[in-house]
Amino acid sequence: MSIYKRLEELQITLPPVATPAAAYVPFAQTGNLVFLSGHISKKNGQAWTGQLGKNIQTEEGKAAARAVAIDLLGTLHAAVGDLNKVKRIVKVMSLVNSTSEFTEQHLVTNGCSELLGQVFGDAGAHARSAFGVAQLPMGACVEIELIAELA
Numbered sequence: 001m002s003i004y005k006r007l008e009e010l011q012i013t014l015p016p017v018a019t020p021a022a023a024y025v026p027f028a029q030t031g032n033l034v035f036l037s038g039h040i041s042k043k044n045g046q047a048w049t050g051q052l053g054k055n056i057q058t059e060e061g062k063a064a065a066r067a068v069a070i071d072l073l074g075t076l077h078a079a080v081g082d083l084n085k086v087k088r089i090v091k092v093m094s095l096v097n098s099t100s101e102f103t104e105q106h107l108v109t110n111g112c113s114e115l116l117g118q119v120f121g122d123a124g125a126h127a128r129s130a131f132g133v134a135q136l137p138m139g140a141c142v143e144i145e146l147i148a149e150l151a
Helices: 003-009 058-080 105-124
Strands: 027-030 033-040 086-097 127-133 142-150
Touching: 003 105, 027 058, 033 058, 033 086, 058 086, 058 105, 058 142, 086 105, 105 127, 105 142
Parallel strands: 086 127
Antiparallel strands: 027 033, 033 142, 086 142
């Protein structure tokens, strides 16, 4: 099944690539690997702000991570022109704005990982890191970067 058919079934519309907020590019390719810069969580077009363990709970953080995954897919589409060219998602790195007591960064990050699995099937299974951090740009609750391999 086409990746775009799966996105349609999931009622997902790919967003355009966001303009970088600093001195970097949204993606870079070397060989058949595409590296996507970190994308922050957004809600209604604005940074989805907050801190896990303080004013955001795990389920909302998971929804924010899923929203980041959708933005990442939009950037990946722009980078490669056709998501059906993606051989596999290789690695996801997730930064979760959280208190020192919060220990569910891995569950928050599942919002991204689960969506990638729904979209790409077995090719969406990836290596992953999930970190708790003291703060993220613009106060965002989650930031995620991704590496994909092209066929």
